[in-house]
Amino acid sequence: MPQVRKNLERLTNTVVQGTKPSMILALNQEFKGIDDIVMLTIGEPDFNTPEHVKAAAVADIQADDSHYGLSKGTALLLKNAASFLKDRYGLDYDPKTELLTTIGVTEGIFDTMKTLLNPGDEVIIPQPTFPVYGAAATVCGAKVVPVPTVDDDFLLTPARLTAVLAEHPKAKAIVLASPGNPTGVAYSETQIAALAAVLKQHDIFVVSDEIYSELTYDRPHASFAKALPEQTILFNGVSKSHAMTGYRLGIIAAPAAIISQLAVIHELITTTQPNVVMAAGAEAFGPGENDAESMRAEYKKRRAFLISAFDQMGLHYVYPDGAFYFFVKIPDYLEQDGFKLARQIAKEAKVGLTPGVAFGQAGYMRISYATSLAQLKVAAQRLSAFLKMQKAKQPSVTDADM
Ligand SMILES: Cc1ncc(COP(=O)(O)O)c(C=O)c1O
Known part of the structure; x- marks a missing residue:
């Protein structure tokens, strides 16, 4: 394994030296190692690429377009x-x-x-x-x-x-x-x-x-x-x-x-x-111009499910018009440091979330619904139980504090 000569790495572009790899990806990797976790960290569709698009890629390879x-x-x-x-x-x-x-x-x-x-x-x-x-x-x-x-x-x-x-x-x-x-x-x-x-x-x-x-x-x-x-x-x-x-x-x-x-x-x-x-x-x-339609319908169902689940849990969020994320306010009775809270929820509730601070806004968590409704239901049950337990630890908390 080559070692860099005389710490030559100190001579690289200082701006690059000061730029950190994505916190979101790092946390995602960390949580993936937790057994049975439901990952709501993910910022990518859980669907497969449409068949006709895959076929076009294969045909291009077969045609020696190299x-x-x-x-x-x-x-x-x-x-x-x-x-x-x-x-x-x-x-x-x-x-x-x-x-x-x-x-x-x-x-x-x-x-x-x-x-x-x-x-x-x-x-x-x-x-x-x-x-x-x-x-x-x-x-x-x-x-x-x-x-x-x-x-x-x-x-x-x-x-x-x-x-x-x-x-x-x-x-x-x-x-x-x-x-x-x-x-x-x-x-x-x-x-x-x-x-x-x-x-x-x-x-x-x-x-x-x-x-x-x-x-x-x-x-x-x-x-x-x-x-x-x-x-x-x-x-x-x-x-x-x-x-x-x-x-x-x-x-x-x-x-x-x-x-x-x-x-x-x-x-x-x-x-x-x-x-x-x-x-x-x-x-x-081209031919797939309207391919998103069926996925959009599915995401919409998931969004509706989470709206009702979060409302029942007393969570506050900004109404999401699109994409596949909720940005949920961290209730007062929980740990306020987003990274600590994300790790706590991953460990104790087995649900992976991304702290809002990774996107420049403390006090919030990002919850992705680019995962199946069945998985979202499991995650919602776990989160609900986690919140109840945390609230129970602080008997002074009432619904009005949330
Ligand atoms: C707002 C936004 N822009 C761009 C990207 C990255 O897009 P691409 O996969 O085309 O690089 C993402 C991925 O999460 C995103 O959320």
């Missing part, structure tokens, strides 16, 4: 992705110049931060949030301006946006995710229009992560790209909509002048997306 592909994506993938955005959300993007495919939205986030930000630039990120945006911006030497949304039902309000833009007039970008991870909260068309009216007055990019767009339950998904196409860099992909997290396929849609720059970074990092993945993605966005 040479370097086009860097921005195959013509068929880009055409089908453009049709998907048009048919599902009424968005107009030219597949030749205004779309790019990436190794999941995750690579798209990095490409975007690298393309937009010089060291020292500011990027506004409402909290809580998917942690990759901030980590990618930081690795690029930029500064994150966090904006709390906990007092506004986890939505950025036009008033708060106006205030933060007044304080940070040179901010290059704002990251918005709808529906969001970890809250499941989505912006309505009216709310988007109100934010767009403010953002239009500033030279700022809107980085809009809409990877959960197909998983909205009460109303059609509303896109920032519809309200503000000239400023928006839109992310979507097949990870959540088509249960294809392991394929690693995302798309970025933006004005041509931005896509051409993003494409340079994408090409530098990847040369190209694997051909087999692009073939599967073309099938998912």
Whole structure:
């Protein structure tokens, strides 16, 4: 086993040295080792990739499609992705110049931060949030301006946006995710229009992560790209909509002048997306445009079950419009340190949850329902028993304290 010469690791990029691996993944690994645990930590669909998408991948391999592909994506993938955005959300993007495919939205986030930000630039990120945006911006030497949304039902309000833009007039970008991870909260068309009216007055990019767009339950998904196409860099992909997290396929849609720059970074990092993945993605966005329908119906049932279970337990949560998460407030009678509490619940109740602080919001836990209804029922029983036991340990607690 080679040892690094004379602690050479101290000479690496100091920003990278200070960047920690994902707390969420680490905790997930730790909990997986607990016998009989029900994992509600997971941020990926429990469904299988649709059969016709798998068949397209196999056919691509069999056809010996094994040479370097086009860097921005195959013509068929880009055409089908453009049709998907048009048919599902009424968005107009030219597949030749205004779309790019990436190794999941995750690579798209990095490409975007690298393309937009010089060291020292500011990027506004409402909290809580998917942690990759901030980590990618930081690795690029930029500064994150966090904006709390906990007092506004986890939505950025036009008033708060106006205030933060007044304080940070040179901010290059704002990251918005709808529906969001970890809250499941989505912006309505009216709310988007109100934010767009403010953002239009500033030279700022809107980085809009809409990877959960197909998983909205009460109303059609509303896109920032519809309200503000000239400023928006839109992310979507097949990870959540088509249960294809392991394929690693995302798309970025933006004005041509931005896509051409993003494409340079994408090409530098990847040369190209694997051909087999692009073939599967073309099938998912094309013939599989409506594949999410049956999964959406199932998630909706699970959400309804958890709403009634959490209500019975007296838990407070923000109503999730989409994705597959609940963001639940930690009751006063429980341990308030999210990591300690997650470990306690994993050990004593055998349910795996993710502390909200991993997403930048203490005092909450993220509960994923990307697992079967049967498993959710077991988890709900265990959580309910755990809460009763904890309450019993503190006889002074009444329902009014919760
Ligand atoms: C909001 C959000 N964006 C992006 C991703 C990652 O997407 P991908 O699998 O396409 O990299 C996730 C995964 O959990 C997410 O929650």
